[in-house]
Amino acid sequence: MPRGGARVLVVGATGEIGTLAVRALDRRHCRTALAGRDRRRLADLAAGTGSPARGMDAYDLQGCSGLAAWAAAALGGLDGVLVTVGVAAFGPAARVSDAAAEHLLTVNALCPMAVLRGAAPVVGDGGFLAAVTGAVVDAPLTGTADYAASKAALACWLGVLARELRRRRVAVVDARFPHLDTGFGARAVEGSPPPLPRPGDPAAAVSALLDRLLAPAAPATPLWRPGPAEQTC
Ligand SMILES: NC(=O)c1ccc[n+]([C@@H]2O[C@H](COP(=O)([O-])OP(=O)(O)OC[C@H]3O[C@@H](n4cnc5c(N)ncnc54)[C@H](OP(=O)(O)O)[C@@H]3O)[C@@H](O)[C@H]2O)c1
DSSP states (O other): OOSTTOEEEEETTTSHHHHHHHHHHHHTTOEEEEEESOHHHHHHHHHHHTOOEEEOOTTOHHHHHTHHHHHHHHHTSOSEEEEOOOOOOOSOTTTSOHHHHHHHIIIIIIHHHHHHHHHTTTSOTTOEEEEEOOGGGTSOOTTOHHHHHHHHHHHHHHHHHHHHTGGGTOEEEEEOOOOBSSOTGGGOSSSOOOOOOOOBOHHHHHHHHHHHHTOSSOOSOOEEOOOTTTOOO
């Protein structure tokens, strides 16, 4: 993968972490293709970075799996994909609605899986396929059962994909961010978050993740957690 000028698709580009990633990639002289749901914020971000952009919705799984081919055509090839799409819902497991549970699994698991499934044959050898899961996979709090289960499903899938793509030296990265100061929990479709630790700095977390994704030789482990310096909560 070319380190300077890497061609990267960011899916969920209009969210807080997605937008931070797009801007940081731009500062690192990478070329980005942007996919996001919020059309106005997507157009603003595309105008600011000069990137090609495409609308997407997590429920359009076929459209999600076609994003990498679109990005490769727009950028003349593809070196990496970062998926930051996600949504929360909270509450005791016995009380979370079936509709919210279905929504979490669609947005947090099926959508990223469809994006990366479509990207696997498109991304160049030595490139990366990454998605944000969260520390909740390792240590789910009470009141997060369905959110944690949706992220754990994605984490499990990423672990298998990593082994399947090892021969091509494609780094499949499961980014297990801690709680970050983006207001994510307040946008939950149902319920309120349980007491959480002091949130970390999202810009620092994104920067550390990009260091990892754009590193010349990707470590063998697919899991990525911030190092002690970035673990701010
Ligand atoms: N913030 C944290 O503390 C934290 C910690 C660990 C992991 N994470 C994970 O990090 C990711 C980004 O979170 P964030 O903090 O940046 O929150 P955010 O700003 O709410 O970003 C969520 C993104 O998901 C998109 N999205 C939600 N539902 C969608 C749907 N049906 N179809 C298409 N896109 C949809 C949103 O699109 P719109 O822009 O259109 O709203 C937005 O781009 C999530 O996967 C989250 O689980 C966050």
